[in-house]
Amino acid sequence: MLKNISSESILAALGKVQEPELHRDLVTLNMIRDIEIKDDTVTFAIVLTTPACPLRGSIEKQAREAVLAIPGVKTVSIKMDSNVPNDGRTRGLLNLPIRNAIAVASGKGGVGKSTVSANLAVALAQTGARVGLLDADIYGPNIPTMMGVHDIPGTQGNKLIPAEAFCVKLMSMGFLVKPGQPLIWRGPMLNSAIRQFLADVEWGELDYLIIDLPPGTGDASLSLAQMLPLSGVVIVTLPQAVSLEDASRGLNMFVTLEVPILGVIENMRGEFFGSGGGEDLARIAKVPFLGAVPMEQAVRVGGDTGQPVVVSRPDSAAAKAFQALAGQVAARISVEALTQKAAPTIEVE
Numbered sequence: 001m002l003k004n005i006s007s008e009s010i011l012a013a014l015g016k017v018q019e020p021e022l023h024r025d026l027v028t029l030n031m032i033r034d035i036e037i038k039d040d041t042v043t044f045a046i047v048l049t050t051p052a053c054p055l056r057g058s059i060e061k062q063a064r065e066a067v068l069a070i071p072g073v074k075t076v077s078i079k080m081d082s083n084v085p086n087d088g089r090t091r092g093l094l095n096l097p098i099r100n101a102i103a104v105a106s107g108k109g110g111v112g113k114s115t116v117s118a119n120l121a122v123a124l125a126q127t128g129a130r131v132g133l134l135d136a137d138i139y140g141p142n143i144p145t146m147m148g149v150h151d152i153p154g155t156q157g158n159k160l161i162p163a164e165a166f167c168v169k170l171m172s173m174g175f176l177v178k179p180g181q182p183l184i185w186r187g188p189m190l191n192s193a194i195r196q197f198l199a200d201v202e203w204g205e206l207d208y209l210i211i212d213l214p215p216g217t218g219d220a221s222l223s224l225a226q227m228l229p230l231s232g233v234v235i236v237t238l239p240q241a242v243s244l245e246d247a248s249r250g251l252n253m254f255v256t257l258e259v260p261i262l263g264v265i266e267n268m269r270g271e272f273f274g275s276g277g278g279e280d281l282a283r284i285a286k287v288p289f290l291g292a293v294p295m296e297q298a299v300r301v302g303g304d305t306g307q308p309v310v311v312s313r314p315d316s317a318a319a320k321a322f323q324a325l326a327g328q329v330a331a332r333i334s335v336e337a338l339t340q341k342a343a344p345t346i347e348v349e
């Protein structure tokens with residue numbers, strides 16, 4: 001006889017399991033779906049805020065243990081699912097079904113923004129998220145080379161169809177001009193180029209659009225932040241102390257633009273450049289430190305050959321670092337999205 005097993009008792013048990021990033025329980029967060037009880041077997045789905053959730057395994061384990069503790073339950077079958085929340089910022093002006101837009105920036109050039117953008121995008125896509133990668137470096141586009149694609153499929157109506165590699169949709173000025181051709185832009189042209197990359201490209205529905213910015217604190221970053229409300233920005237910096245000043249300048253520009261800083265990534269950690277610059281910057285700026293990527297030859301070779309290291313050497317330390325970073329970035333986006341939503345609630349009597 002099954003005495004205690006009911007949807008209510010299951011929800012009560014799961015109501016005690018906390019989502020560690022969001023600091024609320026799975027029931028309050030509306031993450032539990034499709035509860036079914038058949039004899040002594042309980043089946044349900046947990047809908048996370050990102051397929052890249054770094055704590056997926058531990059959430060599943062805790063939920064399973066909570067339900068198994070109900071007297072009479074012998075078997076628990078959990079379907080792990082996800083639904084990435086929209087960050088609540090309106091992209092209505094451009095009419096884009098993009099749930100979150102994440103810029104990758106730095107204070108100075110050559111620190112690995114494009115490398116980080118490409119690997120983050122692919123790592124997120126590998127978890128099952130719908131991902132786009134916009135190369136906003138219209139002066140020196142590197143994404144086509146790094147992702148190993150050199151053409152877009154064409155147009156559909158009056159929209160450009162993005163290229164695709166490793167399940168990531170791509171757009172870059174590199175697809176539209178011949179290699180080696182100099183790119184000279186004046187202010188208004190730059191604005192319209194970026195606008196076209198957003199509005200005139202058939203991105204489709206995306207959970208995450210990763211935007212690789214040009215180096216420094218120039219016009220492109222400003223245009224973007226004004227045109228497309230960003231969910232947040234990731235700051236890439238090198239390990240050595242002298243990079244700190246440049247990186248702080250980059251970071252402060254986004255603070256001024258009121259773009260949430262998702263955190264700092266230290267790239268090229270190792271014997272050559274040392275380590276610690278990322279943590280220092282994060283501490284000084286009071287933003288999260290997201291993680292470090294080691295300096296590895298495979299990362300550079302991956303970029304040169306169009307096979308990001310998360311694809312070409314998925315077991316390398318660098319690839320593992322990028323996978324972990326993807327989880328961290330996605331988790332920060334979930335937190336931003338939920339706090340953003342909570343903020344404007346106004347009670348009217």
Ligand SMILES: Nc1ncnc2c1ncn2[C@@H]1O[C@H](COP(=O)(O)OP(=O)(O)OP(=O)(O)O)[C@@H](O)[C@H]1O
Pocket residue numbers: 106108109110111112113114115116137140142213214215267268269293294295296297299300301303304318
């Ligand atoms: N972790 C790493 N280990 C080894 N090489 C790396 C690493 N990260 C980036 N590189 C290499 O460093 C060079 C610069 O990287 P990348 O082009 O990504 O920097 P960037 O910040 O986008 O540069 P720019 O400011 O010119 O756009 C590339 O050759 C890349 O392959």
Ligand SMILES: [Mg+2]
Pocket residue numbers: 113114115137142212213214
């Ligand atoms: Mg670059």
